[in-house]
Amino acid sequence: MLEITNLSIHFNRYDRRMRQVRTETLHDVHLSIAAGEIVAVVGSSGSGKSLLAHAILGILPSNAQVTGGIQFKGESLTPERQKRIRGTEISLIPQSVQYLDPLMRVGEQVQQSVRQGDPVELQRKAFDKYNLADYVAKWFPFQLSGGMSRKVLVSTATVSGAKLLIADEPTPGLDVVAMKETLDRFRKLAEGGCAVMLITHDIEAAITVADKIAVLYAGTVVEIAHRSDFAGDGEMLRHPYSKALWRALPSQQFTAIPGSQPLPQALPKGCVFAPRCSSATKECEESPPELRKVRNGEVRCSHAT
Incomplete structure (x- = not known):
């Protein structure tokens, strides 16, 4: 359904001295989602998750430059096609x-998104x-929690x-029951033939519903793993950052690692995770690793086995 290859995003801006600066925020992203599949994109704030979604939809700001390829249903997703099928x-x-x-009642906003069927009836069912009462449809957004x-x-x-369907952090603010209902709804949509990209910070919620997990770090997909790999001590994971992300959860070891994610304008020359990786070598510091297949997954690490 969706195939992303070599996707990079640059932003042109001017610094305080009015010099033009070119900053790369996403680089060499590879990702695919099949019909009937849910792929969760996880990573810390600033890793590029929402930028990836906006690139697919074609809603990046005017100073963004996109290179690489995005295909939807086997055809190139050009700006013209993005505009035509966005929202449909x-x-x-x-x-x-x-x-x-x-300025619009929320029921009307939902009804406007219906392309087939009775808009009022579908809005009521949704x-x-x-668990939204019928009268909520007449409310304005400021009246909602x-x-x-x-x-x-x-x-x-x-x-x-x-x-x-691209869901960008759909669960914050929801109680446990509503969150489960939302994730179950995504699962049913996938079973009905949809492809779902679930962007989230919540790995534990993601692995309850996603088929694959794509781990994003500093604008790069460092690993694509099956959800079953996120278990135990993380020994089935391939990339050091994926393991660290898993072990940092309160339900796991709650272990932090030194350092922080680099800013887009201060990326290291080689592997983006090398400055924080205890296994980094000279090779890691000199050139970025390619995404390769390892143990039924994909990883961007020269030492993964």
């Missing part, structure tokens, strides 16, 4: 509730699934009939 064949559940129109706003955003995307 590809739908976004945005991270910010500010995407809701403050609200019922997420944070959790209710996210339920409306999820409803807007799921009634659209899109074949590729």
Whole structure:
């Protein structure tokens, strides 16, 4: 359904001395999602998760330059095609509730996303699934709680009939029951033939529903693993950062590693994780590793076995 190859994103800006600066925020990203599959994209803040979603949808700011390829249903996703199918064949559940129109009743906003069927009936069914009362449809966004706003955003995307659904942090603000219902809904959409990209900080929630986990670090996909690899001490994982991310969870070892994720304008020459990796060698510092297949997964690490 979706195939991303060699995707890089650069931003042109001017510094305080009015000199033009070119900053690469995503580099050499490879990722694919099949129909019926959920792929979770995880990583810390600033790793490029939302930028990846916006690149697929074609909603990056004007100073962004995109290189590489994005294919949807086997055809190149050009800017013209992105504009044509955005909201119909590809739908976004945005991270910010500010995407809701403050001047329109939320029921009408959900109804506008319906492409086939009775808009009012589909909106009612969606609200019922997420335990939103009928009268909420007449409310404006400012009357909603944070959790209710996210339920409306999820409803807007799921009634659209899109074949590729990109959910950018859809669960913050939801209680445990609502979060499970939302993730189960994604699973049902996938079982119905949709491809779902789930962008999240919550690895533990992701592995309950995703088929694969793509780990993003400093704008690079460092590993793509099956969800079953996130278990035990992380011994089935291939990349040092994936293991560190897993072991840092409170339910695991709650272990931190020294250092921090580098800023886009200060990336190291070689492997982006090398400055924080206890296994880094001279080779790691000199050139970035290629994404390669290891043990039924993919990893960007020269030493992974």
